[in-house]
Amino acid sequence: MRNIKLTIEYDGTNYKGWQIQPNAPSVQEEIQKGILKLTGEAVELNGSGRTDAGVHARGQVANFFTVSSIPAEKFPLALNSLLPMDITIKGSEEAADDFHARYSATGKIYSYTLLNSRFPSAILRNFAYHVTYCEKLDIDKLNKASSYFIGTHDFCGFMAAGSHVKDTVRTIYDINVSTDGELIKLTYQGNGFLYNMIRILTGTLLYASIGRIPIEELPEIIKSKNRVRAGITVPACGLSLEKVLY
């Protein structure tokens, strides 16, 4: 058996998320169907992690085992011809037998895009969260608020209810804030993220930047492990899994 590692881009708008589920379109299912057509094998595709409905990826990673003799580097072209246009395979390579897209990952990079404009954008409607809290978000405050989250913390208060993860300690290596006209991109790099953590972190940074949460209380709020003290969960559309680190 050969172990094939795929790098995948998708527009998550029309999917109920990465993970296969009954009666709902998923990215995993589409790719598994493509592999079935290509190789005749009903494989189980291991993703690096789930992404929710409407969340995008420019660098999702997944692996599967195959007995086919298709050269590893041929999978993108072959699969892209079988996949819907909103999913594209960007790379593939043969991986070590013990490589697992999820368990071998050492970290992830996500981006969250805000559109800070008076009116919404037709073109970016599925790829940015339209923020109208104030005319111009304070980038210095966003940066200052971000700095409190960098490092190793118990992010229990920044996790969606209903998650059953036991170890809620995570390390955030970096949060980068960049701007391009009315777009603001927050790029998070960490060793892993809890369910909805980036969306809650972004909602908290937003609230801190407009004074709805006092910036100096952020360390206390993290320590409190109380979801209610954090900010809102911002919408899925602004979120993209940019890269998985191994």
Place this chain on the structure above:
Amino acid sequence: MRNIKLTIEYDGTNYKGWQIQPNAPSVQEEIQKGILKLTGEAVELNGSGRTDAGVHARGQVANFFTVSSIPAEKFPLALNSLLPMDITIKGSEEAADDFHARYSATGKIYSYTLLNSRFPSAILRNFAYHVTYCEKLDIDKLNKASSYFIGTHDFCGFMAAGSHVKDTVRTIYDINVSTDGELIKLTYQGNGFLYNMIRILTGTLLYASIGRIPIEELPEIIKSKNRVRAGITVPACGLSLEKVLY
């Protein structure tokens, strides 16, 4: 009667173009339906020009006459709440009685976006033309080829068949080539453009940059007024009407 000027952004993917037509969705029809709901008036919306199926706009301009007393600046918010998410009104103002979005225009700015990457992009599939002619397009050659088109020329050979325009002389003020990673954006500024002219110009610049059309023959090709000697008509998805000049 008041004359209202609207500035409009749209994702043209799901429309058969700007212009209203039977049995096909159009941007003009959606906005006229919105105005009807808002004011009770069945207006005729004058666009600055048609855009084809799949072509986008970040700065289309249109005007209409109304007897309603809604303040001019209130139209964006009111109409956006009635329009589909892929059309947004970005601005509105009261215009002079004799303002006409098409006849008053003195020029237009269009952009055409190329994605020069090995594999297609799921996220940009509707907003860039995936170019695989060569691994890396030569930006210097694109710039050099562009320079031959700047100025006043008879662009008869760069117009789609079936157009009945008589005066085919147009002035191009500038063609700017900019890059952002694997994206290449060509921005055209001119006093007006013929039917499909930007898409044929872009196809010609592409062919010239890869040597399929000799760059030094471009002046001759323009003079020949022969559509067959120009390059291909590149797809609609890469094209966006950025701004209308008055």
